[in-house]
Amino acid sequence: EPEVTQTPSHQVTQMGQEVILRCVPISNHLYFYWYRQILGQKVEFLVSFYNNEISEKSEIFDDQFSVERPDGSNFTLKIRSTKLEDSAMYFCASSQVQTNEQFFGPGTRLTVL
Amino acid sequence: GDSVTQMEGPVTLSEEAFLTINCTYTATGYPSLFWYVQYPGEGLQLLLKATKADDKGSNKGFEATYRKETTSFHLEKGSVQVSDSAVYFCALRLAGGTSYGKLTFGQGTILTVHP
Numbered sequence: 001e002p003e004v005t006q007t008p009s010h011q012v013t014q015m016g017q018e019v020i021l022r023c024v025p026i027s028n029h030l031y032f033y034w035y036r037q038i039l040g041q042k043v044e045f046l047v048s049f050y051n052n053e054i055s056e057k058s059e060i061f062d063d064q065f066s067v068e069r070p071d072g073s074n075f076t077l078k079i080r081s082t083k084l085e086d087s088a089m090y091f092c093a094s095s096q097v098q099t100n101e102q103f104f105g106p107g108t109r110l111t112v113l
Numbered sequence: 114g115d116s117v118t119q120m121e122g123p124v125t126l127s128e129e130a131f132l133t134i135n136c137t138y139t140a141t142g143y144p145s146l147f148w149y150v151q152y153p154g155e156g157l158q159l160l161l162k163a164t165k166a167d168d169k170g171s172n173k174g175f176e177a178t179y180r181k182e183t184t185s186f187h188l189e190k191g192s193v194q195v196s197d198s199a200v201y202f203c204a205l206r207l208a209g210g211t212s213y214g215k216l217t218f219g220q221g222t223i224l225t226v227h228p
Contacts, residue, residue, distance in 0.1 A: 003156075004156065031214055033214070033215075033216075035216070035218075041220065042117075042218050042219065042220045042221070043157075043202060043204075043216075043218035043221070044218070045215045045216060045217065048214060048215060056215055058215075091156065091157065093157075095214060098214035099145075099206075099208075099214065101159045101162075102159075102214065102216060103156075104149075104156035104157040104158070105156045106154065106155050106156045107156060
């Protein structure tokens, strides 16, 4: 059964460093999403991506964040200069169309020291 | 803004007990409602959904009914199993407008079922 994969499963970084979180969505899906969950808090929407551009973003998704689909399979989230408060579990998701079920990856735990 | 509120957790039950996890929402327009489940070490999986008022979503013995009058979507199961131990998330998605499929989640409820 097709699934969304994410790498790495756990990333530890120093404050101020850049990190790239990687996702491989399901191959025939067209919509891609990033969500995050700070420990003990709600899962929060960050951004949606369609047709090689951002279609919607939350107020969390500021200039420090960017997304890219560098090739036909990967979907990445870059944080340019990490802050302590960026420590969270980051989930990637994809769907065939915007109203279909979103399939989630297992998440990347980001720890900023 | 749109929001989802789940009952405070965690929830601990014995096998074969009845489960209810409460979920209420606030939304502009007419959202679709979802329950997602996350098993240890895995991503969120769609458990069930309902797209309009009075719809009942069901899967794997779990049920939830979309109640517009009480803005609720409570999750129920008549007899839980140890394998149901997981984190359960209630979520909504607005239909149409400027929404591109964004899900708004509740805080999640940890369910532990003991033999």
